[in-house]
Amino acid sequence: MSNNINERVGKLRDYLRKNGLAAFIFPSTDPHQGEYVPEHWQTRKWISGFDGSAGTAVVTLSDAALWTDSRYYIAAEQQLQGTPFKLMKDGQAETPSITEWLCQQLTENNVVGVDGEVFTETEIEEMQAALGMAGIMLKTDLNPAEELWTDRPPIPKNKVEIQPLEFAGESAESKIERVRQALREQKANGILISQLDDIAWLLNLRGSDVHCNPVFVSYVLLTLDEVTLFIDSEKLDDSVKNYLNKIGVRVKPYGEFQTLSISPLKGEDKAQKASPLRGGLVGSLKSIKNAAEIAGFRRAMIRDGVAMVKFLHWLNPAVEAGGQTELSIDRKLTALRAEQDLYRGFSFDTIAAYGPHGAIVHYEATPESDVKLEPKGFLLLDSGTQYQDGTTDITRTIALGPLTDEERLDYTLVLKGHIRLALTRFPDGISGTQIDALARYAMWQHGINYGHGTGHGVGSYLCAHEGPHQIRHTWKPAPLHAGMTVTNEPGIYRQGKHGVRIENTMLIVEDGETEFGKFLRLEPLTLCPIDLTPVLWNMMTAEEVAYINAYHEKVYEELSPLLTEEERLWLKVQCVAMPSQP
């Protein structure tokens, strides 16, 4: 692999010289702002070999560097070995930003190249301002991958399907009308929608162009009078064409979007400058789930919980019998999920991370990294499924046998954080940033912290990571409201030792109104027992124990009718009510 990378960087440098450039920036984004980028746009992976979901590669004539965040420090270090890329650890005080680094590396009047299509306008403006301070220019109409990436995968052309109303809960016509209503309130003429899950949600369509995400590559231009879908028409069979026609959506070729002058939006009318040209509005509407979507989530969580319980019941004896690895148990879990109704595949690549691998926050087992599971220590298992009626995202950390005191302490602190957040009543409309600390308080007291966010939205048969809200230590202004889904997933990671994370997908629900306003709380949607064998019970408050007992009672009630007798008895033991410590 590293040989390929050296060769590609060499060819890129020839391209830079030929085009009068001093550097090129390859981000992890595509023109549709998705987290999972179709291979066609994975130019950063192509040039650097680093395959994490977040990272930016920069190549100059004499140097090369890759920025990524704490989730990927360890993985990136491994993958960049033998390549010209040095790792730049984003989020550490001593790490320069990309533009700071370029200002150090380059000199006045140098030109940096980017493919303008895969950046937002704001990003381009910020780069221009930062580089401009050192007299460096930015050229945005370049795409070296087009020329140099000889076996570049094409833009996918998979078929689009209709998401039935029984699952979507609201017709596309009604959604379009709600968007128009918001546009009228904002005195905007229209909106360009480039985010693929926003398009899928709006039109009640699903696809399979992007790994793990049931979306299709397209754009939508929605004005007060018209809706135009820019998409390769090969993807639409007659039933979908008829459906689009019926709901008044015009279809134009995907490529035509690039040449669109958007004259109705870029005209003289001042009011439309307020138009949210890229996203925001549709994402906010999508984030509040309707009754049918919530009912779908509940059904999907029962099926996913049944698969998880069958898996967990099987796991420990299988590990003790020997021969199981990270990859083999992932296959087993996938097979159990695939038996469930409305199964449509992964919602993200499973993280099955044994022992020290658990400390690599976004570890993905490969044939090279795969290890045998021993009957000791922790298995961290973060996985999710696309069901047609709901997307799941669950993490369990499972004791495969004896644990160290540190493993028990870390597990207990993560569980306390998870429960504290679940117990928190909070004012309607506050940002997730404002409640993030509640998941961290217990571990902070022990001098422990984690670098990732605590929660993200989950789509309704859409993306496992859905915005705009998050529960996060960095500022995410999007307000929390009833009807949103959000995960609750604190963790502790000790490099070279273990990782612990406990995650349920939650629904934000109303919790009364007082003279101080409306209040909300989180209700678990995920149904799966939480391993209690690692818990240090003397550290748990009565309130925390009561929460666990109530959750396990609900898990048993919902899942036990769908299990074999042996599985049911196993679940009963997992869900037995624990006494509070005096």
Next chain:
Amino acid sequence: MSNNINERVGKLRDYLRKNGLAAFIFPSTDPHQGEYVPEHWQTRKWISGFDGSAGTAVVTLSDAALWTDSRYYIAAEQQLQGTPFKLMKDGQAETPSITEWLCQQLTENNVVGVDGEVFTETEIEEMQAALGMAGIMLKTDLNPAEELWTDRPPIPKNKVEIQPLEFAGESAESKIERVRQALREQKANGILISQLDDIAWLLNLRGSDVHCNPVFVSYVLLTLDEVTLFIDSEKLDDSVKNYLNKIGVRVKPYGEFQTLSISPLKGEDKAQKASPLRGGLVGSLKSIKNAAEIAGFRRAMIRDGVAMVKFLHWLNPAVEAGGQTELSIDRKLTALRAEQDLYRGFSFDTIAAYGPHGAIVHYEATPESDVKLEPKGFLLLDSGTQYQDGTTDITRTIALGPLTDEERLDYTLVLKGHIRLALTRFPDGISGTQIDALARYAMWQHGINYGHGTGHGVGSYLCAHEGPHQIRHTWKPAPLHAGMTVTNEPGIYRQGKHGVRIENTMLIVEDGETEFGKFLRLEPLTLCPIDLTPVLWNMMTAEEVAYINAYHEKVYEELSPLLTEEERLWLKVQCVAMPSQP
């Protein structure tokens, strides 16, 4: 008063017509970004009559409105009665922003006037952008107060004093060198300092131009080679002139600043565009207190605590004896503080708020509002002192007699929030926004919240409200570091009933380093017993009771040697260790 206001608004509208304006905006700011604005610049109070510390008045040819935040809703409603101003409640979803409201009121090509000197450049740009969307223009070189405010107070000309090195802890030369070092790191040529407490800190000077704040009206231009102080030279006696000469600070007339072309800063050199032209840098240096400043705070807190204990010992019997009012007890407290060494006056106007007045967050008793204190219910007392070695800010809520169940509950929840924040260990460098929820958790569980922030920095014989850090529900990115002061002041306010707030000024201290980084915690600087008579002890955890007991032990230890025998015995009872509930 309302007659005066109607007359002034009438004259302003004549001015608007004469100058071709459709509206004028009067903010609460002055050219020096201070919280307390010298009367000379209090144009918003002059035009509207509203005297709160935050608020913006807008007058159009046919309408007038005043925006203020939840702290002042009640006070503003009262003060605006009979005037043309309607109250706009900032922070409520249905309240339009000032520019939104102007866009509704005015039409294309209308012109809005402001005095550009009292806004920051960013504020001007944001207003221009927002108004521009509706085709409305902004004119920034207008000052109607100059023409219409006939008895406008002059800019104060009080004498400037040297803050001795034993209190300042670092020479002005050393501070200037640290600022220059930061400028060199940022490749900036210089910095304009307009914030008065930044200037006072930098030069180790103090003044008395601004109510409650020992600062003096001036500007500083600090370049890599020179420091120029723009100030009315009448304010400087020979000793101060000699001092400034000795430390290499040039003095120029205050008025000259306005005509300064700042050519060395506005030249062609690109690097200096990174220069923080207004504040930020100096404020960050100032916020970390040195050892002498911390020692000064500790001494000042002992003296302030002694005054508070003498006052509290006197209070309840005096109220029972009859004849005490909000104003009379404030006079008593002030007299006790004035007896203390190094006393230099209030650090802000005392809030002595009895019963329902406690719910008016920034209540200030006036002869008209003053009420008699009865031996029942709560007195909320928020006060602070300027001592030459440290500024204090303390709130106690005191039971004057029997309480309602709701008063006891609210008091207990506020105390729990105060203690939770004080017990929190947190990572170095996070924002105060990230820990704000810990002070609210207990009351949120009861459906209660408060609209103000939880904490602010406190100056070293400077402003009682000092930035840049805060502990706040809205986003304040400034990181928390060891050596900063910050208040801890959650509250609960029930309109028409009572208010509860408990506030200590805290010092941020280091609390160890682990593999996850440095951790911090808050240590109380304020020394004064917290009234325990209202506490519902069955709601308090053992950890919370232990915190209270340790705090009271420290208060007794520090203050008891400085009290009369009778006061000492009273304090001993206040500080008796409470048992934990089983």
